[in-house]
Amino acid sequence: MKVDVLLGLQWGDEGKGKIVDVLTPEYDVIARFQGGPNAGHTLEFNEHKYILRSIPSGIFQGGKMNIIGNGVVIDPLLFRQEAEALAAEGHDLTKRLSVSKKAHLILPTHRLLDAAYEAAKGESKIGTTGKGIGPAYTDKVSRNGLRVGDVLHDFENKYRLIRAKHETILQSLDFAYDMNEAEAGWFEALEYLKKFNLIDSEHVINQLLKEGKSVLAEGAQGTMLDIDFGSYPYVTSSNTICAGCCTGLGVAPHKIGEVYGIFKAYCTRVGSGPFPTELSDETGETICRAGHEFGSVTGRKRRCGWIDLVALRYAILINGVTKLIMMKSDVLDTFPTIKACVAYSIKGKETTEFPYETDAAIEPLYVELPGWETPMSHMQSEDEFPEEFNAYLAFLEEELEIPVGIVSVGPDREQTIVRYTDGSASGN
Ligand code: GDP
Ligand code: IMO
Ligand code: MG
Numbered sequence: 001m002k003v004d005v006l007l008g009l010q011w012g013d014e015g016k017g018k019i020v021d022v023l024t025p026e027y028d029v030i031a032r033f034q035g036g037p038n039a040g041h042t043l044e045f046n047e048h049k050y051i052l053r054s055i056p057s058g059i060f061q062g063g064k065m066n067i068i069g070n071g072v073v074i075d076p077l078l079f080r081q082e083a084e085a086l087a088a089e090g091h092d093l094t095k096r097l098s099v100s101k102k103a104h105l106i107l108p109t110h111r112l113l114d115a116a117y118e119a120a121k122g123e124s125k126i127g128t129t130g131k132g133i134g135p136a137y138t139d140k141v142s143r144n145g146l147r148v149g150d151v152l153h154d155f156e157n158k159y160r161l162i163r164a165k166h167e168t169i170l171q172s173l174d175f176a177y178d179m180n181e182a183e184a185g186w187f188e189a190l191e192y193l194k195k196f197n198l199i200d201s202e203h204v205i206n207q208l209l210k211e212g213k214s215v216l217a218e219g220a221q222g223t224m225l226d227i228d229f230g231s232y233p234y235v236t237s238s239n240t241i242c243a244g245c246c247t248g249l250g251v252a253p254h255k256i257g258e259v260y261g262i263f264k265a266y267c268t269r270v271g272s273g274p275f276p277t278e279l280s281d282e283t284g285e286t287i288c289r290a291g292h293e294f295g296s297v298t299g300r301k302r303r304c305g306w307i308d309l310v311a312l313r314y315a316i317l318i319n320g321v322t323k324l325i326m327m328k329s330d331v332l333d334t335f336p337t338i339k340a341c342v343a344y345s346i347k348g349k350e351t352t353e354f355p356y357e358t359d360a361a362i363e364p365l366y367v368e369l370p371g372w373e374t375p376m377s378h379m380q381s382e383d384e385f386p387e388e389f390n391a392y393l394a395f396l397e398e399e400l401e402i403p404v405g406i407v408s409v410g411p412d413r414e415q416t417i418v419r420y421t422d423g424s425a426s427g428n
Contacts, residue, residue, distance in 0.1 A: 001209050001212050001213060001214050001215070001257075002209070002214075002215075002255050002256060002257030002258075003031075003205075003209070003215045003216075003217050003245065003249070003251050003255055003256055003257060004027070004214070004215070004216050004217065004256075004257045004258040004259070004260065005033075005216075005217045005219065005242050005245045005256060005257075005258070005259050005260065005319075006019060006020055006023070006216060006217065006218055006219060006260040006262065007219030007222070007223065007240065007241065007242060007245075007259070007260070007261065007262070007319060008219060008220075008221060008222030008223060008240070008261075008262055008263075009222060009223050009224075009261045009262060009263045009312055009315035009316065009319070009321070010222045010223070010224055010263055010264060010267055010268070010269075010308075010311070010312070010315070011222050011224045011225055011267070011268065011269035011270070011275070012039075012220075012221045012222040012225055012269075012270070013040075013222075013264075013268060013270065013295070013296070013302065014222060014262040014263055014264055014327055015042075015262055015264070015325075015327035015328065015408060016041055016057070016218060016219060016220070016262055017041025017042050017043050017051075017052055017057040018041075018042065018043055018044070018057075018327070018408065018411065018413065018416075019260070019262060019325055019327075019406065019408070019416075020041070020056070020057035020058055020216065020218045021043045021045070021057050021058070021060060021061060021413060022406075022413055022416050023216055023260075024057075024058040024060070024061040024062065024064055024216070025061050025062055026214070026216075027058070027064065027214045027215060027216040028064060028065065028208065028213040028214050028215065029058075029064065029065045029066070029067060029205070029208055029213060029214070029215045029216070030056045030057065030058025030059075030064055030065075030066050030067070030215075030216050030218060031056060031066070031067040031068075031069050031201070031205065031215060031216070031217050031218065031249055032054070032055075032056045032067070032068050032069055032072050032217075032218050032220065032248075033069045033071045033072070033217050033218070033219065033244055033245045033248030033249045034069075034071040034072060034219065034220060034221075034238040034239060034240060034244045034245075034248045035072060035073070035133070035219075035220030035221055035236065035238055035240070036053075036054055036072055036073035036074060036075065036106060036131060036133055036136070036220075037053040037054050037074075037075050037078040037079075037082075037106070037129075037131045037133075037297075038053075038128070038129040038131050038133045038220070038221070038236060038297075039052075039053055039054070039220035039221065039297075040052075040053060040295065040296030040297035040298075041053070041057050041218075041220070041296070042296050042411065043057055043060065043413070044411045044412045044413065045060070045412060045413040045414070048089075049411075050086075051296045051297065052082065053078060053082055053297060054068060054072065054074055054075070054078065054079050054082060055068070055079075055082055055083065055086070055093065055097065056068065056097075056218050057218055058216065058218070059086070059091060059093060059096065059097065060091070063096060064096070065096060065098070065208075066093070066096055066097045066098070067097075067098045067099075067100070067199075067201050067204070067205065067249075068097070068098070068099045068100060068103055068201075069100050069103065069201050069205075069217075069248045069249040069250075070100040070101075070102035070103050070201055070202065070248060070249070070250060071103075071238065071239075071244060071247055071248020071249065072100070072103045072104075072248065073103065073104045073105070073106050073132075073133060073136040073137060073140070073238075074099070074103050074104070074105055074106060074148065074193070075105075075106035075111070075131065075132065076105065076186060076189035076190045076192065076193045077108075077185055077186050077189045078106075078131070079189065079192075079193060080185075080188075080189040080192045080193070083097075083192075083196075084192075093196070094195050094196055095197075097196055097197070098196065098197040098198075098199045098201065098204065099148055099193070099196050099197070099198055099199070099201075100148065100198075100199060100200070100201035100202075101147060101148050101149030101152075101198050101199065101200060101201075102147055102148070102149065102200075102201070102202075103147065103148045104136055104137070104139070104140045104145045104146065104147050104148075105136070105145070105146045105147065105148060105150070105151075105190075106131065106132040106133070106136040107132070107136070107146065107159070107162065107163070107166070107186075108179075108182040108183045108186050109135075109162075109163055109166035109167065109170070109182065110132030110135040110136045110139070110166075111130065111131065111132035111182065112132075112166070112170055112175065112177045112182055113132065113135040113166060113169060113170065114128055114130055114131065114132045114133065114134055114135055115130060115175070116169070116170055116173045116175035116177075117134065117135070117173075118130070119173075119175065120173055124272075125272060126233065126234055126235075126271060126272055126273070127234075127270070127271030127272040127273075127300075128271065129271075129297065129298055130298075133236060133237055133238075134236075134237045135166075136237075137237035137238060138237070139162070144162055144165070145162075146158055146159065146162060148193065148198055149198065151190055151193065151194060151198075152194075152198070155190075167179075201249065201250065202249065202250025202251075205249055205250065205251060206250070206251065206255075209251070209255060215251075217245045217248075217249060217251075219240055219244070219245070220238075220240065221236045221238070221240040222240060222315075223240060223241055223314075223315035223318060223319060224269075224311055224315065225240055226238075226239055226240045226241050226244075226318075227239055227240075228241075229241060229314075229318050231273045231274045231358045234271065234272050234273025234274065235273075241318050241319050242256065242259050242318075242319040242320055256320075258322050258323055259319055259320050259321045259322050259323070260321070260322075260323050260324075260325055260405075261315065261316060261319060261321035261323070261324050261325065261402070262324075262325045262327060263307075263312060263315075263324065263325070263326060263327065264291075264307075264326075264327050264328045264331075265307060265326055265327070265328055265329045265331065265332050265392075266287055266291075266304065266305065266306055266307050266328070266331065266332065267304070267305045267306065267307055267308050267311075268291070268293050268302040268303060268304050268305075269302065269303045269305075270295050270298070270300050270301075270302045270303065271300075274358035274359055274362070275303055275305060276305075276308060276310075276311070276341065276344060276358065276362045276364050277305035277306045277307070277308045277341045277364045278303050278304070278305040279304060279305045279306065284303070284304045284305060285304075286334075286335075287304040287305075287331060287332075288301065288302065288304045290331045290332075290333075290334065291304070291328055291331040306338075306339040306340060306341055306364075306366065307339075307340045307341065307396075308341045308364065309340055309341055309342050309396075309399050309400065310341060310342070310343060310344055310351075310352055310353075310354055310364075311354055312400060313352070313354075313399075313400060314353075314354035316400060316401075316402060321402055322402070323402065323403065323405040323406075324396075324397075324400065324402050324403065324404045324405065325404070325405060325406040325407075325408070326393070326396070326404050326406070326407050326408065327408040328408065329376055329389070329407055329408065329409050330375070330376045330377040330409045330410055330415075332371065332372075333371075333372065333373070333374065333375050333376055333377075334371075334373060335371040335373070336370070336371050336373060337368050337369070337370065337371055338368070338369050338370075338371050338392060339366040339367070339368055339369075340366060340367055340369065340395070340396075340399075341364040341365065341366055342365060342366070342367050342399065343364075343365040344362045344363065344364060344365065345362075345363040345364075345365055346361055346362055346363070347361060350365065367395075369388070369391065369392055369395060370388045370391070371388060372386035372387075372388040372389040372392070373386075373388075374386045374389075376389065376409045377409050377410040377415060378409075379409050379417060380417070381417060382407070382417055382419050385407075393407070403419075403420065404419065405418065405419055405420055406418055406419065407419060
């Protein structure tokens with residue numbers, strides 16, 4: 001069997017959590033491959049709402065095996081909070097959730113360093129989630145990091161050494177901190193983490209594939225936040241793209257099957273950085289209100305704009321997307337006209353290629369399509385789609401050259417319409 005990958009094609013928050021949950025019944029195993037508690041994946045069903053940060057979104061359907069892969073960074077404190085909140089609601093994950101021993105730990109000082117680096121950048125700050133993501137991945141790459149597997153051997157000594165290095169940096173940045181406060185509960189949380197299956201996930205996953213088991217890999221963030229291909233430096237610190245699944249789970253490229261690319265019917269971005277189709281006017285505000293565009297974890301207001309097909313084509317190319325999934329279609333229900341950016345004009349020159357420089361010099365070139373002005377959130381099948389919505393879908397499919405297999409019309413698991421079911425997509 002192969003690993004199907006589900007990932008975001010924009011700047012994150014596309015609705016990955018919801019769709020992983022919808023697709024879970026079709027798979028034996030669900031595995032997160034990168035990112036950490038910077039993610040906030042929202043799932044809604046049976047009038048319950050859950051926001052998952054480090055735990056994969058496959059935990060609610062059918063007792064499936066869930067894995068946190070080696071490419072993920074884990075803060076034991078936040079992991080404990082998340083797992084205990086789920087346990088309190090009757091979802092004991094200790095038997096069903098495994099964690100790679102090679103996943104790196106986010107230390108208390110990584111959180112402090114994240115804050116210190118942001119403060120030092122002043123106006124040009126990235127607007128990180130403040131969870132210590134960048135510093136934890138930096139230590140991984142510079143070969144100073146601590147991994148989940150390290151908790152089993154001589155952890156205290158290794159920890160003390162790295163903490164001392166971090167303190168030197170914090171002091172050089174004149175950053176005020178209280179180490180006792182930062183470390184409070186962290187070591188207890190590390191003990192809590194040991195209750196889970198700490199595994200060599202690359203062996204486990206490859207063995208499961210050999211036995212004919214199906215695996216769905218869950219991405220975090222989005223392609224435009226990728227460390228290599230996003231709008232650097234306004235990006236996260238991991239490879240959010242499909243290749244990140246190979247390194248983040250230890251699966252070979254030829255073992256990748258479907259690549260599900262998720263996008264919103266418009267665009268959002270939270271934090272700083274270029275956003276060519278951003279709307280700083282009443283239309284942007286209307287999208288924000290209708291889509292409840294506030295960060296699931298940080299509560300920060302998300303910047304909103306029209307769909308950007310230049311960026312989407314780029315994301316499809318980099319990921320090798322085989323199926324598209326369009327989210328939040330219902331948010332555009334009231335607009336008489338919908339715009340889609342098909343090209344950029346940069347210093348008077350038109351291009352459809354995503355450029356190196358993604359600063360203010362970009363002028364998006366739009367086509368206008370008639371809106372459907374019909375509520376969609378109650379719809380159960382594509383037979384009910386308004387004519388103008390079908391025209392919008394047909395336009396996107398022609399522009400993007402990939403079919404849109406699933407359309408989401410609301411946050412609930414049930415508000416999911418499958419247009420075609422070749423392969424493993426499922427829904428209502
Ligand atoms: P993720 O990080 O990609 O999992 O996405 P988030 O959970 O951060 O953000 C998506 C938000 O949109 C959440 O609040 C979801 O409940 C909500 N959502 C998902 N799909 C839809 C949809 O089709 N329509 C509407 N209105 N909301 C949706
Ligand atoms: P999900 O998985 C949206 C953004 C931050 C910031 C930049 C770097 O829910 O889609 P970081 O804390 O990673 O160093 O912040 O990336 N960011 C996200 N934006 N959704 C996310 O995750 C994000 N994770 C990080 O806002 O601009
Ligand atoms: Mg999110």
